[in-house]
Amino acid sequence: MAVVHVPSLLQDLTGGVETVEVQVSGEGRTSVRQVVEELDRRFPGFAARLLWEDDLMPGIAVFIDGEQNRLGLRAKIAGDSQIFFIPPVVGG
Amino acid sequence: MEKQTPGGRPYKVIGTRPIRHDGEDKVTGRAQSGADISFRDQLYGKVLRSPHPHARIVSIDASKALAMPGVEAVITGAELPQPHDRMFLSGEGGVENFRYVNDRVLASGKALFEGHPIAAVAAKDIWTAEEAVKAIEVTYEVLPAVTDVLKAMQPDAPLLHEEITTETLGEKKKESTNVCRHTQHKRGDVDQGFSAADVVIEREFTTSTVHQGYIEPHNATALYRSDGQITIWTSTQAPFWVRRDVAELLELPLSTIKVVPLEIGGGFGGKIAVYLEPLAVLLSKKTGKPVKLVMNRQEVFLATGPASSTATRIKIGVKKDGTITAAAAHLVYEAGAFPSNWAVMGSMCVLAPYKMETLLIDAFDVLTNTPKVMAYRAPSSPQAIFGVESVLDEIALELGMDPLELRMKNAVEEGDRRADGPKFPRIGLKETIQAAMDSEHYKSPAPSGPNQSRAVAVGFWFNAGLQSSATVGINMDGTASVVTGSVDIGGSRASMAMMAAEALGLKAEEVRPSVADTDAIGHTDVTGGSRTTFATGMAVYEACQDVLGQLKKRVATLWELPEEEIEFDGSAFQHADNGKDPMTVKELGAKLTATGGPVMGHSSVAPTGVGASFGVHIADVEVDPETGKVTVLRYTVVQDVGQAIHPSYVEGQMQGGAVQGIGWALNEEYVRNDEGKMMNPSFLDYRVPTMLDVPSIETILVEVPNPGHPYGVRGVGETPIVPPLGTLHNAIARAVGVRMRSLPMSPPKLSAALQAKGLEAIAAPTP
Amino acid sequence: MSTKRVVTATINGTDSTLIVDDRMSLLDALRDAAGLTGTKEGCLTGDCGACSVIMNGRLVDSCLVMAPEAEGAIIETVEGLAQGNDLHPLQKRFLEHAALQCGVCTPGFLVAAKDLLDRNPEPTDDEVRYWLAGNLCRCTGYDKILRAVHDAAADLRSSSR
CATH class of the missing domain: 3.30.365.10 (Aldehyde oxidase/xanthine dehydrogenase, molybdopterin binding domain)
Incomplete structure (x- = not known):
């Protein structure tokens, strides 16, 4: 099971639940998009808050196991992936 | 162990100190720096700037300026494509709305900060351009301004942008406000965490607006040829971003623009955004000649992007043995006149160095009638971590614990979760704290004269x-x-x-x-x-x-x-x-x-495997109780640098960053009057540290190679500006018994605080 | 109204004739009329030292000197430090010590340090810090500059012996 860490400002949709387990079908074939769709089925409104014009909301990046993945919604996850939706890092 | 290349061979070149090639x-x-380029037929540009922090622009009449001999063009916001919402991804998914870049480069409708560009002139020489700028007649309807972040959050505060409402994740509130963004990170039940603690300390902190203070002012020269091809010569940290921004602003294909980066005289994050480049291009388009613009120092202070002033509240709970059970951070960051994400960055840094089961971070980006905040070396991390390091220092004193022991006990290591979620890869915070403990400086007796003391603080930056x-x-x-x-x-x-x-x-x-x-x-x-x-x-x-x-x-x-x-x-x-x-x-x-x-x-x-970087600073200080002047007696920077490629320049980054942080802590600030105007836009009155103000900064390079890079490289440039704020604050507190909790700890502020403490002591003597 | 005039000065040992505008500073004259852009502009108010030059044996901020004042003056700028391809010990030691990062303050520091060592061949730490306190560097934190100046002073002392 992959684990999605629900952004705290979306936890109103999950009834305060911080992490949600997601079934991953076939190693390396499940995408972040499918995960978001699954979450949206379970917690209606989830996708609308996280997506913008068929992509992640500007200012939000997907981190899989500690690394930002630039493929965003197209990124593939593994059966034990930890998935975060957090802002990316810039610098000076 | 001898350090090795990925092939298992000892390094031959890496770690040596050759003379730099340039x-x-x-x-x-x-x-050749940006300002050194010139062309025989070039024109000189000058920008007309708003004298008011907040005003409606009723009319602009440039006819007298245009009639002056030697004046070849005047541009105003009307020359830019009409502002409209256009989101674009900047950097690694950061987001900007070009509507506001457009509006920042040349005002449309309202002047939103003192120094906001209203118009620009091109003339045969700089004196004519300066005269022409004065001849442009602008009618303003002056509006009430707000420059303080907490006042700007109030419901009755003057509004900068009617259309802006608070954006939380995927949701926009309905009411217009200056609070443009709310960010939150949460882990577990923080109230439960605090009730499990033996000691809980909560404090409020403020920091002032500070500037990067690079020595070379902004400059840009542009040539717009009749075939539509554009060349821009400029001092910038990001030539490809200058090209993107100019292309977006003027709605041109990227292939029509070449940006030639000349030698750059410092940046520290402040030379990323475009200011003069689009103006130079527009003026060249109108005149068919190369146009050069160079800011003066006052313009640099007033109209480029400094770092946020902040108001923060930090609460930390620990067990008797020093283990952190919970922490809460409430962060308010100055955004300046246009939406920014600096509180977002602060929220990701504030609790990053420490392990904890429960935490709650709320961060707010707040619009003010000040120049749009831009990146400054580890942007947003110093202000956030300052409060945390101060509270931890109080906790160490309360527990009677060595301040480095307390930090070691809670330090994150590989596999621990960052406050914002993801796990850290191999990092070197513990090794760095240990190196600080083992340092000659920390092992030497702390200065024990009157009003002297020693303290430490930790710093963190992600790296991009x-x-x-x-x-x-x-x-x-x-x-x-x-x-x-x-x-x-x-x-x-x-x-x-x-x-x-x-x-x-x-x-x-x-x-x-x-x-x-x-x-x-x-x-x-x-x-x-x-x-x-x-x-x-x-x-x-x-x-x-x-x-x-x-x-x-x-x-x-x-x-x-x-x-x-x-x-x-x-x-x-x-x-x-x-x-x-x-x-x-x-x-x-x-x-x-x-x-x-x-x-x-x-x-x-587009590499992954970026290594996060941690540092520990140690300072010995003496406070003059009469004047409030702080003398830094000794200062050591300890940092995990991954693998130093050229150690001299790594040391230089650590020393330079530390001195900028010392300036931030002790002296630097935007001083504003009641109307919101900056009173000290010069290097005379905005005091950056001189050679007389700081000791030789000692450096200890800890090398925990970053597994994400073939040579173990971690970025080193930004982290060293983070710890000085807390380090000096704690050292001053330990020296004179006053916790300022407000930066800068300048002589007038510190002496006033000492006087107040003295009076208090007389009123209620303690045993 | 603009008035042009001819200024003759000895710049880095060469007699130079410059056509300047009365409103020009010496900094402008050096950069725009003489084409010597090694002297940098940082503030135009005499607060940063990036435009330091030696004029008639005295260290000045060239942004605070008007160009016509340079008539007949002997002026030394960063471009005059090296003798042909032989760098001045200060230049060599700045490079060896990595006493510069962006390098925009470097010409001013070199000129100010040369003026110090011309007067005081063996300055103490405090004397170096005091003399160079009028020059701002935002990159290095100053330590490597201090070391470079001391080493260059030692080089100059041993070569003059």
Whole structure:
């Protein structure tokens, strides 16, 4: 099971639940998009808050196991992936 | 243990200290900075700026200016395409709305900060341009201004942008407000965490607006040719971003614009955004001549992007043994006149160095009638971590615990979760704290004279990856050239050449590094985010691998042997058992023509594996109780630098960052009057540290290689500005018993606080 | 109204004739009229030292000197430090110590340090810090500059012996 860490400002949709387990079908074939769709089925409104014009909301990046993945919604996850939706890092 | 290359060989070039390749030009005065370029037929530009922090622009009449002899063009906001919402991804998914870039470059409708560009002039010389600017008649309807972040959050505060409402994740509130964004990170039940604690301390802190204070003012020269092709010469950290921003603003294809980055006189995050470039382009378009604009120092302070002032509240709970059970942070960051994400960054840094089961972070970006805040070295981390380090210092005193022990007990390590969620890869915070504990400085007796003390603080910065390109060419004598798109702001040409030399088995001086314009190299993001040595270094390394792959084929041809049987051992190509003499890259150079022609390698990367960076600072201070002046007696910077490519320049980053942080802590601030106008826009009154103000900063390089980079590189540039705020605050508190909790701890503020404490002590003497 | 005039000065040992505008500073004259852009502009108010030059044996911020005042003056700028391809010990030591990062303050520091060593061949730490306190560097934190100046002073002392 992959684990999605629900952004705290979306936890109103999950009834305060911080992490949600997601079934991953076939190693390396499940995408972040499918995960978001699954979450949206379970917690209606989830996708609308996280997506913008068929992509992640500007200012939000997907981190899989500690690394930002630039493929965003197209990124593939593994059966034990930890998935975060957090802002990316810039610098000076 | 001897440090090794990925192939398991000891380093030959990395870790040595060659003379930087571009050094001679910088000490003889031949290096060309942005302001040094000029053309025979160039015009001089000047910007008309709003004297008011907040005003409606009723009318602009430039007719008198245009009638002046020698004035060739005037532009106003009307010349730019009408502002409309256009979101674009900046950097690694950061977001900007071009509506506001547009509005920042030239005001439309309202002046939103003192110094906001209203119009720009091009004339035959600078004096005529200055006179012409004065001749432009602008009618303003002055509006109430708000420059304080907490006041700007109030419901009755003057509104900067009617259309802006608070954006939380995916939701926009309905009411207009100056609070443009709310960010939150949460883990577990923080109330439960605090009730499990034996000691809970909660404090409020403020910091003032500060400026990067680079010595070279902003400049830009542009030529807009009649065929629509544009060249921009400028000092920038991000030539490819200048090209993108100008293209977006003027709605032009990228291919019509070439940006030539000239030598840059400091940036620290402040030379990323465009200010003058679009104006120079528009003025050149109108006149058909090259137009040059250079800011003066006052313009730099008033109208470029400083770092946020902040108001924060930090609460930390610990067990008697020092284990943190919970922490809460409430962060309010000045955004300036346009939406920013600096509180977002602060929220990701504030609790990053420490492990805890429960936490709650709320962060707010707040619009004010001040210039739009831009990046400043580890942007947003210093202000956030300042409060945390101060509270931890109080906790250490309360528990009677060594302050480094307390931090060691809670320090994050590989596998621990960052406050914002993801797990840390291999990091070196514990090693760094240990090195600080073992340092000669920390082991020496703390200064014990009156009003003297010692203290410590920790700092953190993520480092960025982004995108970089490099080419490596092998010359016909086997020496090499390295070309990258990363502007060299502090010696990066040398580190690029050294990494290439290491990879190719050459000497550092046998590699000639250069920085290309936007036509001559693949897309390369900003020199910033502590990413250049890491990410552009990765591109150089990969380009060298490309070269080595091609060279191996040439050796196979020469030796008439299968390519697979030939190895490069870091110095030369070898064949295990045929008795051929090893062949170096140097020797191969002369044989390239005969084996198939020139060899050039290239690479474009968007690397993952960015290594986070931690530092610990130690300061000894003495406070003059009469004047409130703080003397830094001794100062040591300890930092995990991954692998130092050129140790001298790594030390330089640590020393320079620390001194900027010392200035932030002790003196630097935007002083504003009741109308919101800046009272100290000069280096005389905005006091950056001089050589007399700081001791020689000692450095201890801890090297915990970053597994995400072939040479173990971590970015080092930004972290060192983070700890000085807390370090000096804690040292002053321990020296005189007053916790300022407000920066800067300038002599007037500190002496007033000491006086108040003295009066209090007289009123209620304590045993 | 603009008035042009001719200023003759000895710049780095060469007699130079410059056509300047009366409103020009010496900094402008050096950069725009003489083409010596090694002297940098940082503030135009005499607060940063990036435009330091030696005029008639005295260290000045060239942004605070009007160009016509340079008539007949002897002026030394960063471009005059090296003798041909032989760098001045200060230049060599700045490079060896990595006493520059961006390098924009470097010409001013070199000129100010030369003026110090011309007067005081063996300055103490405090004397170096005091003399160079009028020059701002935002990159290095000053330590490497201090070391470079001391080493260059030692070089100059041993070569003059």
